[in-house]
Amino acid sequence: xxxxxxxxxxxxxxxxxxxxxxxxxxxxxxxxxxxxxxxxxxxxxxxxxxxxxxxxxxxxxxxxxxxxxxxxxxxxxxxxxxxxxxxxxxxxxxxxxxxxxxxxxxxxxxxxxxxxxxxxxxxxxxxxxxxxxxxxxxxxxxxxxxxxxxxxxxxxxxxxxxxxxxxxxxxxxxxxxxxxxxxxxxxxxxxxxxxxxxxxxxxxxxxxxxxxxxxxxxxxxxxxxxxxxxxxxxxxxxxxxxxxxxxxxxxxxxxxxxxxxxxxxxxxxxxxxxxxxxxxxxxxxxxxxxxxxxxxxxxxxxxxxxxxxxxxxxxxxxxxxxxx
Amino acid sequence: xxxxxxxxxxxxxxxxxxxxxxxxxxxxxxxxxxxxxxxxxxxxxxxxxxxxxxxxxxxxxxxxxxxxxxxxxxxxxxxxxxxxxxxxxxxxxxxxxxxxxxxxxxxxxxxxxxxxxxxxxxxxxxxxxxxxxxxxxxxxxxxxxxxxxxxxxxxxxxxxxxxxxxxxxxxxxxxxxxxxxxxxxxxxxxxxxxxxxxxxxxxxxxxxxxxxxxxxxxxxxxxxxxxxxxxxxxxxxxxxxxxxxxxxxxxxxxxxxxxxxxxxxxxxxxxxxxxxxxxxxxxxxxxxxxxxxxxxxxxxxxxxxxxxxxxxxxxxxxxxxxxxxxxxxxxxxxxxxxxxxxxxxxxxxxxxxxxxxxxxxxxxxxxxxxxxxxxxxxxxxxxxxxxxxxxxxxxxxxxxxxxxxxxxxxxxxxxxxxxxxxxxxxxxxxxxxxxxxxxxxxxxxxxxxxxxxxxxxxxxxxxxxxxxxxxxxxxxxxxxxxxxxxxxxxxxxxxxxxxxxxxxxxxxxxxxxxxxxxxxxxx
Numbered sequence: 001x002x003x004x005x006x007x008x009x010x011x012x013x014x015x016x017x018x019x020x021x022x023x024x025x026x027x028x029x030x031x032x033x034x035x036x037x038x039x040x041x042x043x044x045x046x047x048x049x050x051x052x053x054x055x056x057x058x059x060x061x062x063x064x065x066x067x068x069x070x071x072x073x074x075x076x077x078x079x080x081x082x083x084x085x086x087x088x089x090x091x092x093x094x095x096x097x098x099x100x101x102x103x104x105x106x107x108x109x110x111x112x113x114x115x116x117x118x119x120x121x122x123x124x125x126x127x128x129x130x131x132x133x134x135x136x137x138x139x140x141x142x143x144x145x146x147x148x149x150x151x152x153x154x155x156x157x158x159x160x161x162x163x164x165x166x167x168x169x170x171x172x173x174x175x176x177x178x179x180x181x182x183x184x185x186x187x188x189x190x191x192x193x194x195x196x197x198x199x200x201x202x203x204x205x206x207x208x209x210x211x212x213x214x215x216x217x218x219x220x221x222x223x224x225x226x227x228x229x230x231x232x233x234x235x236x237x238x239x240x241x242x243x244x245x246x247x248x249x250x251x252x253x254x255x256x257x258x259x260x261x262x263x264x265x266x267x268x269x270x271x272x273x274x275x276x277x278x279x280x281x282x283x284x285x286x287x288x289x290x291x292x293x294x295x296x297x298x299x300x301x302x303x304x305x306x307x308x309x310x311x312x313x314x315x316x317x318x319x320x321x322x323x324x
Numbered sequence: 325x326x327x328x329x330x331x332x333x334x335x336x337x338x339x340x341x342x343x344x345x346x347x348x349x350x351x352x353x354x355x356x357x358x359x360x361x362x363x364x365x366x367x368x369x370x371x372x373x374x375x376x377x378x379x380x381x382x383x384x385x386x387x388x389x390x391x392x393x394x395x396x397x398x399x400x401x402x403x404x405x406x407x408x409x410x411x412x413x414x415x416x417x418x419x420x421x422x423x424x425x426x427x428x429x430x431x432x433x434x435x436x437x438x439x440x441x442x443x444x445x446x447x448x449x450x451x452x453x454x455x456x457x458x459x460x461x462x463x464x465x466x467x468x469x470x471x472x473x474x475x476x477x478x479x480x481x482x483x484x485x486x487x488x489x490x491x492x493x494x495x496x497x498x499x500x501x502x503x504x505x506x507x508x509x510x511x512x513x514x515x516x517x518x519x520x521x522x523x524x525x526x527x528x529x530x531x532x533x534x535x536x537x538x539x540x541x542x543x544x545x546x547x548x549x550x551x552x553x554x555x556x557x558x559x560x561x562x563x564x565x566x567x568x569x570x571x572x573x574x575x576x577x578x579x580x581x582x583x584x585x586x587x588x589x590x591x592x593x594x595x596x597x598x599x600x601x602x603x604x605x606x607x608x609x610x611x612x613x614x615x616x617x618x619x620x621x622x623x624x625x626x627x628x629x630x631x632x633x634x635x636x637x638x639x640x641x642x643x644x645x646x647x648x649x650x651x652x653x654x655x656x657x658x659x660x661x662x663x664x665x666x667x668x669x670x671x672x673x674x675x676x677x678x679x680x681x682x683x684x685x686x687x688x689x690x691x692x693x694x695x696x697x698x699x700x701x702x703x704x705x706x707x708x709x710x711x712x713x714x715x716x717x718x719x720x721x722x723x724x725x726x727x728x729x730x731x732x733x734x735x736x737x738x739x740x741x742x743x744x745x746x747x748x749x750x751x752x753x754x755x756x757x758x759x760x761x762x763x764x765x766x767x768x769x770x771x772x773x774x775x776x777x778x779x780x781x782x783x784x785x786x787x788x789x790x791x792x793x794x795x796x797x798x799x800x801x802x803x804x805x806x807x808x809x810x811x812x813x814x815x816x817x818x819x820x821x822x823x824x825x826x827x828x829x830x831x832x833x834x835x836x837x838x839x840x841x842x843x844x845x846x847x
Contacts, residue, residue, distance in 0.1 A: 039649070040366030046656040049370060070729050072521020073504035080517060081731075109511055156781045162509045182781035185507045187770045191652060195589055195645045199460040202778065211644075218644050218666020289373075292662030 028063040035094040037078025039071040048095045050289045051123045060280040083112035088262040090269035098256040103163040119305040121277040122258035125298035127228035128169040129212045131221045132204045141225035141245045152179040156202040158193040161185045166206040169227045169253035176247040210294045252315045274302040330678035346386030347690045354394020358724020360407040361391035362649040377661035382683040389687040393437040400429045401705045404534045409629035412601035416621030426703035431564030433626045434695030440579045440627030441688035444634030456642040459587045464775035465789045469798035471768035474595050476805040477602045478757045492753045496761020518733025527725045527734045532755045534721040535742020541714035574604045574620035578627030586632025589647035600628030
């Protein structure tokens with residue numbers, strides 16, 4: 001009896017190893033689901049649907065990618081689920097938002113950190129910008145931040161929440177001017193934060209470049225500065241970076257979006273995904289739809305993303321250390 | 325009158341087919357518990373990738389219109405509101421259905437939706453520039469007072485006891501606090517992973533409304549009496565139309581309240597139906613008949629929540645600010661075709677913009693036609709014996725709560741809330757105020773905290789929350805609402821005291837849930 005049990009166990013183990021091998025070789029044999037930790041219709045969801053629409057193509061994954069939304073608590077619900085419950089067989093992938101999930105893991109209270117996930121590739125980078133209403137008295141970033149420096153805590157600035165890119169940018173600006181801003185996190189994401197600026201509820205706002213660009217096109221806001229290393233030549237060639245205006249704010253707040261898998265996913269699967277996914281992002285149809293939506297693309301391969309994650313981890317740990 | 329030139333686009337073969345498909349599909353999706361209009365529109369967006377911009381938007385517009393109205397079907401027949409907008413519909417609509425007037429309830433609901441919806445879209449067509457300014461007028465302090473205005477309704481909503489109504493509301497407010505608070509970064513009452521994101525409102529609606537009903541149906545057992553179904557009299561469309569014409573007051577209150585409240589970004593759609601319902605009851609000569617199958621309740625709620633559809637798109641189309649979750653999804657649908665909404669939308673893409681709006685207008689009419697056609701079949705659900713019905717509703721409830729975010733945790737939350745609600749109803753608490761608390765809590769709290777943060781950077785909270793014409797008007801409305809509740813509750817107490825002296829006074833089967841079934845009586 002005991003012997004038979006042992007035999008069965010050995011047999012089972014053998015089949016299991018065999019199946020893992022086979023799994024990696026034939027991958028993917030069925031549709032892949034991709035978890036987005038924000039609601040349907042949000043910027044991340046919207047972009048995720050565009051960049052994965054060609055997945056079924058012969059040259060890419062040969063199987064479609066299906067989007068599953070698990071929104072809640074600024075992304076924590078989805079990423080908690082992905083780190084603890086998602087299968088690491090390559091059939092469940094997720095969208096990541098940097099700096100959000102790294103900042104959240106530094107803040108604590110979540111079940112993941114950068115080590116819980118393996119990046120595959122990056123598709124987009126949406127820098128934060130500083131906006132004021134179209135009829136605001138401030139016309140340059142120097143005027144606005146000069147006033148903020150002299151009146152600590154008097155300049156109300158709206159943003160999409162805590163520990164998101166907008167919040168990080170606000171913290172960096174505070175550090176650069178050596179004074180306080182009144183950062184107002186909104187519920188309801190970037191759209192609600194933009195509404196607060198347009199309606200004059202707040203003096204200024206920090207928002208996504210793509211949304212701010214559209215709001216400026218419709219004549220509702222002025223964009224004063226970009227929190228990135230270089231100007232956005234494609235969308236806002238006339239808007240200076242904070243850095244060139246003399247404020248020491250780098251690109252730590254840029255919202256990077258891409259695809260990742262849970263740690264422990266078979267190496268062959270990661271390899272295959274890392275090989276095919278960037279090509280999928282480069283597809284002309286994807287680029288056309290993304291450009292139409294005003295969503296800046298930034299395609300990065302796995303190695304580049306790993307380096308970027310490490311760099312963010314370091315910057316954010318320093319920046320947020322002073323906050324607690 | 326520019327929009328008239330673009331009606332042709334709606335009637336092109338492919339466009340009209342999409343409009344028909346979107347309407348019928350939307351009605352069915354809307355009638356499915358757990359599928360809110362937001363989710364239905366989000367599910368359709370990938371289909372529009374392959375379509376030209378105009379046609380894609382026709383599909384989305386039709387689906388939006390129809391799902392909002394379709395939510396009334398499950399609210400009336402199953403007492404499961406499809407979305408927060410349909411809560412008020414369930415109160416009187418389900419009472420009507422259980423009296424055998426399901427067809428009639430569905431008829432008036434669709435007719436009222438049509439009237440409200442067409443008015444809303446006409447407002448969108450003619451008054452967009454004016455309305456856009458109004459939508460922006462509401463800052464955090466005003467939204468806070470709006471939410472408080474909603475809270476004043478809580479005590480008197482669908483409850484026999486004012487105090488228990490208030491307590492139910494408080495319970496709802498407490499439930500709304502659970503989860504991660506994204507403004508202060510605090511974790512509150514998170515004892516389990518499933519609670520990190522707080523209690524999803526759709527999940528809560530299903531649990532709180534459907535589960536007590538299922539238990540109630542099963543608890544009655546399988547006696548011959550129970551298996552005999554409710555007799556449904558034939559209700560002609562003409563009689564429903566007459567009923568609607570008798571309730572013009574409810575219809576106009578619903579339409580006006582829905583159009584005005586619908587404009588306010590972030591609040592509108594959720595509470596338009598409930599506020600309209602409450603106003604209609606307050607102005608009614610017989611407020612006691614509400615909640616017992618008064619068609620005026622259905623008419624007010626449904627005209628309000630469809631009237632809100634048109635105006636809720638005003639901030640989106642003129643300022644690129646989505647005023648509601650559904651509008652946010654529609655924004656995605658516009659962007660994917662390279663159309664940036666904004667003040668020059670109507671100059672740059674007149675064809676797309678006007679065809680979209682026109683299709684919503686035609687969509688409203690189609691929705692009424694199909695809705696009424698479906699109503700006569702759908703109302704047969706009332707013939708299903710309770711034990712079978714209970715099983716079917718249970719399946720829908722489980723599927724619905726799971727599908728909200730593909731989470732088993734939501735199913736457990738739904739069941740827990742449901743069973744607790746059943747016990748609470750036994751001791752006289754009611755579901756509607758609890759859900760209202762759950763909806764208003766986050767709005768009031770977030771806006772109060774944001775307002776205080778802004779106020780601290782300015783001249784202090786008193787100045788921020790209590791000055792300015794809009795703040796004062798809203799505070800005045802809050803006070804008026806409280807005063808009205810106080811006097812009308814005194815008046816209706818006298819009314820009830822008089823009525824109880826006359827035996828045989830009209831009381832529907834749903835009435836006196838608390839009094840008729842004390843905990844000790846079991847079948």
